[in-house]
Amino acid sequence: MINLYKKKSALIAALVIFIAGCATPNTGYYWENYSGTLYNYKKNPDDKTMDKHMAMLQKIINKNESKGARVPPGIHAELGYLFAKKGEKALAAAQFQKEMTVYPESKNFIERIYKMLELGGDN
Amino acid sequence: MKNIFLLIVCSIFIVSCGTMTQTKLDAYPAMYDQRQPVSILVIPAINKSTAAEATDYFNVTITEPLSNTGYYTMPVEIVRDIFLKEGIVDSAIVKGMPASVFKKNFGADAVLFVTINSWDKNYAIIAANVTVSLDYVLLSTTTNEVIWSYSSTVVLDTAGQSSGFIVADLISTAINTAVADYVPLAKQANYQAFVGLPHGKYSLRHGQDGQDTILTELKDSALAEE
Numbered sequence: 001m002i003n004l005y006k007k008k009s010a011l012i013a014a015l016v017i018f019i020a021g022c023a024t025p026n027t028g029y030y031w032e033n034y035s036g037t038l039y040n041y042k043k044n045p046d047d048k049t050m051d052k053h054m055a056m057l058q059k060i061i062n063k064n065e066s067k068g069a070r071v072p073p074g075i076h077a078e079l080g081y082l083f084a085k086k087g088e089k090a091l092a093a094a095q096f097q098k099e100m101t102v103y104p105e106s107k108n109f110i111e112r113i114y115k116m117l118e119l120g121g122d123n
Numbered sequence: 124m125k126n127i128f129l130l131i132v133c134s135i136f137i138v139s140c141g142t143m144t145q146t147k148l149d150a151y152p153a154m155y156d157q158r159q160p161v162s163i164l165v166i167p168a169i170n171k172s173t174a175a176e177a178t179d180y181f182n183v184t185i186t187e188p189l190s191n192t193g194y195y196t197m198p199v200e201i202v203r204d205i206f207l208k209e210g211i212v213d214s215a216i217v218k219g220m221p222a223s224v225f226k227k228n229f230g231a232d233a234v235l236f237v238t239i240n241s242w243d244k245n246y247a248i249i250a251a252n253v254t255v256s257l258d259y260v261l262l263s264t265t266t267n268e269v270i271w272s273y274s275s276t277v278v279l280d281t282a283g284q285s286s287g288f289i290v291a292d293l294i295s296t297a298i299n300t301a302v303a304d305y306v307p308l309a310k311q312a313n314y315q316a317f318v319g320l321p322h323g324k325y326s327l328r329h330g331q332d333g334q335d336t337i338l339t340e341l342k343d344s345a346l347a348e349e
Binding site: 025026027028029031034035036038039042043070072073074077078081103105106107108109112113116 | 161162164179180182183184186187190191192193194195196197198200201204205208228229230231232306310322325326327328
């Protein structure tokens, strides 16, 4: 009986934790449909799906900035990476710089991306 | 939506028979001292299931829940491209490397390995679901120790709610299973996995969730005590 009670309270605890976890994230980030456009781009990588995902990344940036929230991790980096793939070096560099400003701990990672892209740059 | 959540919670409960409750602090003490990471490098998922497509579902949906828990998460797709450029096509190879490599090359405080052990689609008349078995292991790149881990088997429901008409449901199920969007399901599984993860630097709950209780696997020592 005690065991049963324990299990029941465990279930309630899990439920409470889970419901709490579904509310507005404690980070305040807005993700829009990030995983949806990323999946489509990954599944069928072409100009159309790439542009859609880039538009989504820009939308996420605008939304978080307008709501006074921090732009989620990696969003600037990912947009910069896609700009670099399109040969837009200046736009790429601006996004990489923003990622490092918002998240100083991303510095080594951004440097690693530069190395992969063989862009050199000021990093 | 509420029904889906309830179903998920219940399914977690059903497969959690060998579990007990613990505070997060007791379960993962390393996540409450200087060993707690700020930045996490997510290694592209290791897929041991028979469903090759499952890898992408998890890779595209892991950043959101992990970041929402307060960590700086490096975009998995970029990490994957860097690995490919280095000739690493299989994440399983990465598992054998000392974690310090990722501190040096990426500035990551921790690396997260996700293993998809199974991804089995089950079809029934008015419902369809996917049984997913997952392992998550978070390794400190400083001490090379496991600072957090999670393992579970969950049942995720793909079918919409019943319309009350069997024929309509039959058609609906057929359509759902044919074109089912598994991305939201993988996202759910990733979200569930991180419910027990202590909150990181960018979360309002950072350092305040030590007394939250979670369900953890009954350890061998605990079994011996009974």
